[in-house]
Amino acid sequence: MTQTSPTEASPNPTGEPEGPTRDLSGVRRGPLIAGExxxxxxxxxxRHSILLAEGATFHTAKGAISHDDxxxxxxxxxxxxxxxxxxxxxxxLMSDYTVSMPRGAAVVYPKDAAxxxxxxxxxxxxxxxxxxxxxxxxxxxxxxxxGPTGRLLSYERRAxxxxxxxxxxxxxxxxxHPGWEVRVGDLATDLGEDAVDRVVLDMLAPWECIEAVGGxxxxxxxxxxxxxxxxxxxxxxxxxxxxxGFTEPTAAEHIVRDWHAxxxxxxxxxxxxxxxxxxxxxxxxxxxxxxxxxKRRPSPGAYGPDYHGPxxxxxxxxxxxE
Ligand SMILES: C[S@@+](CC[C@H](N)C(=O)[O-])C[C@H]1O[C@@H](n2cnc3c(N)ncnc32)[C@H](O)[C@@H]1O
Numbered sequence: 428m429t430q431t432s433p434t435e436a437s438p439n440p441t442g443e444p445e446g447p448t449r450d451l452s453g454v455r456r457g458p459l460i461a462g463e464x465x466x467x468x469x470x471x472x473x474r475h476s477i478l479l480a481e482g483a484t485f486h487t488a489k490g491a492i493s494h495d496d497x498x499x500x501x502x503x504x505x506x507x508x509x510x511x512x513x514x515x516x517x518x519x520l521m522s523d524y525t526v527s528m529p530r531g532a533a534v535v536y537p538k539d540a541a542x543x544x545x546x547x548x549x550x551x552x553x554x555x556x557x558x559x560x561x562x563x564x565x566x567x568x569x570x571x572x573x574g575p576t577g578r579l580l581s582y583e584r585r586a587x588x589x590x591x592x593x594x595x596x597x598x599x600x601x602x603x604h605p606g607w608e609v610r611v612g613d614l615a616t617d618l619g620e621d622a623v624d625r626v627v628l629d630m631l632a633p634w635e636c637i638e639a640v641g642g643x644x645x646x647x648x649x650x651x652x653x654x655x656x657x658x659x660x661x662x663x664x665x666x667x668x669x670x671x672g673f674t675e676p677t678a679a680e681h682i683v684r685d686w687h688a689x690x691x692x693x694x695x696x697x698x699x700x701x702x703x704x705x706x707x708x709x710x711x712x713x714x715x716x717x718x719x720x721x722k723r724r725p726s727p728g729a730y731g732p733d734y735h736g737p738x739x740x741x742x743x744x745x746x747x748x749e
Contacts, residue, residue, distance in 0.1 A: 548625070
């Protein structure tokens with residue numbers, strides 16, 4: 428999807444967050460107003476994101492569209508470009524916004540953000556820590572789920588990414604969520620001691636943060652790590668096991684397949700999202716409690732001579748690789 432920035436076709440003269448909403452849900456109702464974003468879709472499904480401004484024009488390959496044709500009216504309307512092409516205009520959903528907003532780092536995809544909110548049991552009023560904040564896509568989903576009474580503490584090592592994320596999140600919500608704090612720093616070393624209910628890690632090396640996370644999670648609280656590769660997945664699982672203060676971690680990949688259904692032509696869509704990532708989840712045990720020893724032996728060769736990572740307690744090197 429193409430996007431106009433405030434300095435391009437659609438200036439945002441106030442510099443205020445786009446489309447202010449009072450409840451910080453990011454959802455607006457009523458007539459379209461200057462300063463908010465709409466997505467227009469052409470007959471081929473090509474989408475453009477427009478920041479509405481009085482008197483502005485959006486230029487497409489099929490001719491210009493006047494913003495004034497949209498302002499003051501409802502969403503869900505069709506506007507016609509000077510060249511005669513019809514465009515459907517709707518306000519972007521959270522899932523549209525997070526994949527089209529300006530990016531510093533790669534974002535958590537909507538299908539995975541949805542699974543994190545459910546699998547990690549993020550609830551209204553929860554105290555949540557996340558790292559890294561990247562572009563802020565997951566922050567938006569977490570802030571919505573914790574609601575106005577929750578607290579989200581977001582760590583990001585890179586100040587430039589933190590800035591992009593803050594802009595994206597504030598723009599979407601229509602202002603600053605009162606319970607959101609962004610700290611520029613490394614979660615592994617800079618996490619304080621305040622107790623939290625949930626921790627979500629989306630970074631290259633979440634295993635470096637497990638010790639710190641174990642120090643702040645409430646008993647029964649969840650940690651969820653989003654990792655892209657199988658090597659990260661294995662190291663994260665074994666580090667959580669080796670910590671001994673968590674339940675046996677679970678690992679899952681969530682696959683969504685869109686379908687084409689038209690008359691007798693009913694089949695999976697040819698195009699779709701490929702691999703995004705894996706989710707590793709575990710719960711914190713009470714202080715001093717150690718994960719009960721597993722009755723099951725590790726898979727043959729799992730911790731053989733080629734394995735050099737952390738070892739769960741009781742697992743010794745297996746020279747035979749059996
Ligand atoms: C894939 S991005 C996160 C994307 C973000 N969750 C989103 O949905 O937009 C990973 C980010 O983690 C940050 N990072 C990596 N290790 C970190 C650490 N130990 N503490 C804080 N931030 C970290 C990186 O700088 C990077 O911006």
